Amino acid sequence: MDVLELKANAGDVHVDAPTADIAALDVEANAASVEMSLGGSVSGSIDGAAMSVRVCVPTDAALQVR
Secondary structure: OEEEEEEOOOOEEEEEEOOEEEEEEHHHHHEEEEEEEEEOOOOEEEEEEEEEEEEEEEOOOOOEEE
């Protein structure tokens, strides 16, 4: 998968992609709950306000959470 873009406003987001390689992950959340389980290579960011984030990624993932 080249690009995964998610936007959540006052909702729940669950992503389970144990084998997908994601070249560009872009998650924006406002007052939302984000839960992601990613097993392939991933690079990107998770941004938001008043959110909860639970992320399970490989140790070499290039991921920023702001």
